[in-house]
Amino acid sequence: LESRLYSSLASQVAEAIFGENAQQNGTITFDDQQISFNNTGTSIELMITDLNTGQVTTIVVPTLVSN
Numbered sequence: 399l400e401s402r403l404y405s406s407l408a409s410q411v412a413e414a415i416f417g418e419n420a421q422q423n424g425t426i427t428f429d430d431q432q433i434s435f436n437n438t439g440t441s442i443e444l445m446i447t448d449l450n451t452g453q454v455t456t457i458v459v460p461t462l463v464s465n
Contacts, residue, residue, distance in 0.1 A: 403428075411435065415442060437461075 407428045414424050415435055423436040432447040444457040 407431075407433070411444075 407426070410426055410428075411433055414421055414426065415437060420437075423434070425432060425434045427433075427449075430449045432449055434445045434447070436443045439461070441461055442459045444459070446455045446457070447453070
């Protein structure tokens with residue numbers, strides 16, 4: 399069940415970033431986790447915050463830039 403919930407969360411984040419109505423930035427809250435994203439054009443920055451502890455994990459993923 400936990401795996402399916404996290405899979406659903408990952409799908410929501412991917413849809414918000416890459417989907418038909420893609421957004422440059424946004425925040426998704428899931429239980430006690432908050433995921434903020436920012437698409438800079440050259441990378442996607444994810445900040446995952448544990449709302450119980452305040453611990454923040456930052457992930458930066460470079461994107462392909464076509465010329």
